[in-house]
Amino acid sequence: VNSGNANACTGKQGLDDAIETAVYAAGLLNIEPQDVLVASTGVIGVQLPLERVLCGVKQAVSTLTPEGSGNTAMAIMTTDLVKKEIAVQIELQGRTVTIGAIAKGSGMIHPNMATMLAFITTDANIEAECLNKLLKSSVGISYNMISVDRDTSTNDMAAILANGLAANPVIDDEHSPDYKTFKAALDYVNTALAKKIARDGEGANHLVEVQVVGAADQNAARTIARSITASNLTKAAIFGHDANWGRILAAAGYSGAVFDPSRVDIYLGREKMCQNGMGLSFDEEKARKELERENVTIIVDLKSGDGQATAWGCDLSYDYVKINADYRT
Amino acid sequence: VNSGNANACTGKQGLDDAIETAVYAAGLLNIEPQDVLVASTGVIGVQLPLERVLCGVKQAVSTLTPEGSGNTAMAIMTTDLVKKEIAVQIELQGRTVTIGAIAKGSGMIHPNMATMLAFITTDANIEAECLNKLLKSSVGISYNMISVDRDTSTNDMAAILANGLAANPVIDDEHSPDYKTFKAALDYVNTALAKKIARDGEGANHLVEVQVVGAADQNAARTIARSITASNLTKAAIFGHDANWGRILAAAGYSGAVFDPSRVDIYLGREKMCQNGMGLSFDEEKARKELERENVTIIVDLKSGDGQATAWGCDLSYDYVKINADYRT
CATH class of the missing domain: 3.10.20.340 (ArgJ beta chain, C-terminal domain)
Structure with a gap:
């Protein structure tokens, strides 16, 4: 995540820069470039200072920790006054499942998808198709229901990542109790962050x-x-x-x-x-x-x-x- | 025209009051009630003080003059800072034709039709169907292209009245040169008023x-x-x-x-x-x-x-x- 420059309306150069960022991060993390998500937020129409961005990627990778979410939530703020993070735990068939999320957003907020950045992580064991469906429905009642200024943004992203480490029995049936429990927790997380974004709308008192x-x-x-x-x-x-x-x-x-x-x-x-x-x-x-x-x-x-x-x-x-x-x- | 109270969201009582106003004005003017146009602008959801309105109608009728347009433009202002009026003259086959218009509007301006009040009068001799078509097309490129705050209004009106006193050969063919000349003048009048409304948008400097x-x-x-x-x-x-x-x-x-x-x-x-x-x-x-x-x-x-x-x-x-x-x- 790059904060301060939207890398939007920057043409082919901007796309090339985004790809180069992903490739560089993938190399450092020893993963595939297509597994790297690149997100930007900030001024529109200015080319990225790519060297500084790559330098930042290197520094970020070297300081990755399991507890770093709060630092990330802080780092991606622009006109935000408060950082936006939340985590909840639920129990699925005796296993504790955690959902954590951070977001940023304060202006240019009138999501038609998300119009802000939100990153949700979970250790739940869940099928990709179920997860995708849950995210879509959750975004529909949370981020897509907030507005600060009716200006939809050039830079929208809500991403959810699940690694299965909770080792709960896989969630693969949308009629199962586990699906419903996970859905309620995910909706709670996203709605809470969405409300934080609206409350932190630029200049807002209420x-x-x-x-x-x-x-x-x-x-x-x-x-x-x-x-x-x-x-x-x-x-x-x-x-x-x-x-x-x-x-x-x-x-x-x-x-x-x-x-x-x-x-x-x-x-x-x-x-x-x-x-x-x-x-x-x-x-x-x-x-x-x-x-x-x-x-x-x-x-x-x-x-x-x-x-x-x-x-x-x-x-x-x-x-x-x-x-x-x-x-x- | 009543200024200061929108007579909107006032239910059956509001409709009855509007009808009573028209009937009362028609009686004083010795015309049919259906020939009276009633327009209101102001706070939404408050019942009209009908007695004061009827009293105002009586006073307005008693002071009607051919030169009163400027007073009317002044009287209908709410948060407007400047009054909005304009008149042009064109020549059609040797006859001088005049188009005059007044408007009001400063906030709740994002017309989907008009979202403000505009009253255009002309002495042109013109068929009702042609006049209607001309007004519609003119509103589309003038009032419907302005926005102060994206809030469309409860009270919209753009009305044109033609009395034929210029005695020009009747305009009844939209392919005629007279139609085109009249159209250009009407578009000029409405565009000029629309720009005045946008310039006088609440709090606007530009x-x-x-x-x-x-x-x-x-x-x-x-x-x-x-x-x-x-x-x-x-x-x-x-x-x-x-x-x-x-x-x-x-x-x-x-x-x-x-x-x-x-x-x-x-x-x-x-x-x-x-x-x-x-x-x-x-x-x-x-x-x-x-x-x-x-x-x-x-x-x-x-x-x-x-x-x-x-x-x-x-x-x-x-x-x-x-x-x-x-x-x-």
């Missing part, structure tokens, strides 16, 4: 969680939840602790998902703002208290079906503008 | 014009141009006078339109930043000068076809956040 329930189907719920977390106006209102729920309903409306506006209820934390698409007279002071929490929760009940989804975002602050007004220098 | 040329088709060009004007990261970079062209190419990339990134050239005003998808070493001082202009121009040449489109937006400033952090109070 983690905003939008729960859409009662949608016609899950897709509609996802679309509406993401539209609300991405709305500049809603985000600015949260920054200002202004209970402007009309912007929430407007963002649901322009999301493209079909719903009946005359059935919508909106809650800000425990306070109901809107019933059947119309404003209630609510206690402004209580509403402001809900908006002053570090974690702001918005619940939108469409009362039209079983579809539900949760998305995470953050507020839009002066500091977001400040950080991005002069990012390159 | 009008940003994005010209996409060489696209596979016009749709691709439109999609890319709009994606760039809507990118928070690009807008924040312009606010900071930072020539971060990588964000422009990234926004083109995630727009969904298909193009070959290895052919893209990007110009900031007269300075070329990027050629064939890769960064050039450019003069930072000259680039900064281009970004300090009140009107910033970005040209993206995809070198893949004849499609072209122009979109307008503005920068993202601290003041945008400030204005929208506490809009209701």
Whole structure:
């Protein structure tokens, strides 16, 4: 992982540099180049200083330790303020299985896949096909449900690596209890990291969680939840602790998902703002208290079906503008 | 036109109030209620103070004058800093035809139709079908190509009214020279107002014009141009006078339109930043000068076809956040 330069929009030279990095790392690690994953994050359109990168690879390889995950999580930060790592353990048929993960991301976050870097490792014994399926579904409800600024990125990666060292009976059946236990743990890990990324959004003061329930189907719920977390106006209102729920309903409306506006209820934390698409007279002071929490929760009940989804975002602050007004220098 | 209350998300009561307003105005004007257009702009989800509105209608009707357009343009401003009006005259077969228009809009601007209010009047003698077609096509290249904050609005309207008093030979053939002359004038009027709205975007210091040329088709060009004007990261970079062209190419990339990134050239005003998808070493001082202009121009040449489109937006400033952090109070 290279941090500080995205190696994007760098043409054939950039691709050659990425390949050279992989080949060089493979040589040092005595593995095949195609087993090396190369990831970059940072400024777009500037060629990599390849010599410095290779020098860094050499140094990183020489200091590899089983406990190095925290250092890596720290090293890949750019505008991130906090490092993002997590580990959980589960028991599968008497064997302890560990899942650990690190991620980075703070701006240019509106994943259409991942738009950030996430690396998940596990000692689980699991079939590649199962693992792939689990990762895809997990990314769909975690990283793909966060937005900091609606700008999708040039550099996306979520990778999972399993080495089987836990020696649990192989997970190869998606209907087995072990599959379900592993899935729950993996979803927990990825959702926790996704929320950390949203909370650490550039300039953010709040983690905003939008729960859409009662949608016609899950897709509609996802679309509406993401539209609300991405709305500049809603985000600015949260920054200002202004209970402007009309912007929430407007963002649901322009999301493209079909719903009946005359059935919508909106809650800000425990306070109901809107019933059947119309404003209630609510206690402004209580509403402001809900908006002053570090974690702001918005619940939108469409009362039209079983579809539900949760998305995470953050507020839009002066500091977001400040950080991005002069990012390159 | 009511300014300050959107009369949106107000349910059946809101609809009844709108109808009552139209009926009341029709009575005062001695016309049919269905000939009255009702438009609102302002806070969402609050019931109209109907008595005050009807009182305002009465007062407005009593002060109607042929020269009142400027007062109307002023009266409908909300967070707008400047009023938006324009008038042009053309000659059609010896008759002078006038087109006048006013508009309002500053935030919640990302039209999918109009997301602002625009009222165009003309004394042209023109068939309703032709006029409708002309308005639609004109809205497509003007109001529908601006973005302040990517938040589409609950309250959209662009209306054109023609009374035929210029007594020009009726325009009823879209292949006629008169049709084309009228079209050019109408497009000029709407484009000029659209640019005024983008320039007066909440907190904006710059009008940003994005010209996409060489696209596979016009749709691709439109999609890319709009994606760039809507990118928070690009807008924040312009606010900071930072020539971060990588964000422009990234926004083109995630727009969904298909193009070959290895052919893209990007110009900031007269300075070329990027050629064939890769960064050039450019003069930072000259680039900064281009970004300090009140009107910033970005040209993206995809070198893949004849499609072209122009979109307008503005920068993202601290003041945008400030204005929208506490809009209701």
